[in-house]
Amino acid sequence: MIEAEAVFHIYLTVIITMEIQMTNTLGIDVSNKHLDVAFLTSGQLLSGQFTNDQTGVRKLEKWTKKKGAGRYQVCLEATGRYSDLAATYFHGQGYPVHVINPARIKAYRQSLMKRSKTDQEDAKIIARFGASSTLTLWSPPSEHQREIQEISRHLAFLKEERTRMKNRLESGIVSKAIIRSLKQQIKLIDKQIEQLEEKLKSDTQTNKMTQEPFELLISIPGFGELTAASILAEVVDFSRFETAKQLASHAGLSPALFESGSSVAKRARISKTGNAHLRRILYMPAIVAIKHNPIIRDLAQRLEKEGKPKKVIICAAMRKLLHIAFGVVKHRTSFDPNYSCNLQITS
Numbered sequence: 001m002i003e004a005e006a007v008f009h010i011y012l013t014v015i016i017t018m019e020i021q022m023t024n025t026l027g028i029d030v031s032n033k034h035l036d037v038a039f040l041t042s043g044q045l046l047s048g049q050f051t052n053d054q055t056g057v058r059k060l061e062k063w064t065k066k067k068g069a070g071r072y073q074v075c076l077e078a079t080g081r082y083s084d085l086a087a088t089y090f091h092g093q094g095y096p097v098h099v100i101n102p103a104r105i106k107a108y109r110q111s112l113m114k115r116s117k118t119d120q121e122d123a124k125i126i127a128r129f130g131a132s133s134t135l136t137l138w139s140p141p142s143e144h145q146r147e148i149q150e151i152s153r154h155l156a157f158l159k160e161e162r163t164r165m166k167n168r169l170e171s172g173i174v175s176k177a178i179i180r181s182l183k184q185q186i187k188l189i190d191k192q193i194e195q196l197e198e199k200l201k202s203d204t205q206t207n208k209m210t211q212e213p214f215e216l217l218i219s220i221p222g223f224g225e226l227t228a229a230s231i232l233a234e235v236v237d238f239s240r241f242e243t244a245k246q247l248a249s250h251a252g253l254s255p256a257l258f259e260s261g262s263s264v265a266k267r268a269r270i271s272k273t274g275n276a277h278l279r280r281i282l283y284m285p286a287i288v289a290i291k292h293n294p295i296i297r298d299l300a301q302r303l304e305k306e307g308k309p310k311k312v313i314i315c316a317a318m319r320k321l322l323h324i325a326f327g328v329v330k331h332r333t334s335f336d337p338n339y340s341c342n343l344q345i346t347s
Contacts, residue, residue: 024072026064026090027127029119030083036119038127039064041072045127047120052082057089075130077102077122088140098135101274105129136240144207145236151200152233153277155193162189197226204229212332213238219334220324222289222296227281231325234278244326251278253319279318286317294337296320 029036035056039046046067050056064072073096076083083099091097105122108129114121141149169182204210205225210232217228241247248254252274289296296317303313328335 023131025127025131026072026074027123027130028076028086029122029126030076030079032082035060035086036123038123040127040131041067052085057086073130075100075126077105077126087138091140097138098130099138141236144209148200148203148233151196152230155196158189158193162186200229201225204232213329216328216334217325221293222285222321227285230281234275238326238329244323247326248319248322250274251322253322282318282321286314286321289321290317
């Protein structure tokens with residue numbers, strides 16, 4: 001057992017050494033205040049820490065140049081606003097930037113059997129993963145794209161807050177002062193939601209970048225104006241995806257299989273490693289589409305006959321809707337269940 005473990009660690013050392021020699025890579029573990037970095041260059045692994053601000057990222061770039069680095073790629077985990085500054089800066093300086101799904105980094109760490117988890121160790125993992133993987137180039141969203149995404153996500157936050165307050169109001173509170181306060185807050189949130197929904201729809205309809213895909217998406221039975229605008233806020237640009245499967249994977253709606261030999265075979269489920277906001281947006285439209293969209297209705301009826309649970313049917317409807325959305329936007333053609341171009345949803 002000890003010999004096998006020793007062989008395995010030698011194997012890992014060889015693999016890591018090969019990775020270091022493959023591609024000069026700057027791995028960045030991002031937090032609110034700091035950038036912990038690991039720099040793979042010229043067969044060396046260098047570590048450092050910088051502040052997560054404009055001064056810090058400039059010092060980081062100067063540091064890499066002092067180490068004699070020429071061309072290198074920059075890899076970060078997707079951590080929302082915390083990673084935007086560094087990613088945008090290095091992209092603006094002409095470096096290839098990759099913003100990676102944290103689930104991929106987690107799986108890679110597990111494959112290396114790493115038990116310790118520190119910011120410095122995470123930076124090393126990110127750098128090694130980037131050096132040995134083929135990754136999609138990242139580019140910053142436009143001001144319009146950032147604006148509609150922030151509105152869409154704040155709307156989701158406000159709706160969650162409203163639900164919590166309504167639940168509290170119905171929890172048996174007897175204080176008239178608290179009841180009055182909760183009702184006032186709910187009324188205020190209702191007004192804010194209404195205003196932001198109108199702004200999101202208006203901004204998406206009138207901007208030249210999203211105007212056409214918006215009109216195409218609302219032609220799909222199950223998609224209203226708010227759904228179409230919210231989808232565009234999350235997808236940002238459909239042309240980033242070559243196939244509908246890639247888009248479904250981005251949303252975390254690709255089936256995940258678990259099979260091992262002939263004795264272990266778990267039921268397939270969606271991966272849930274993608275954009276949770278996009279999955280949330282698609283949930284209610286999928287329920288509507290099961291009744292009113294002929295393609296989704298046929299799918300749901302077939303799955304129901306096969307004895308699939310309701311949750312599985314809804315997830316399948318969400319995925320199919322996203323495939324249809326990809327088809328109509330890609331082919332710039334309104335939804336038509338009898339038009340073959342529209343049905344290229346498995347490509």
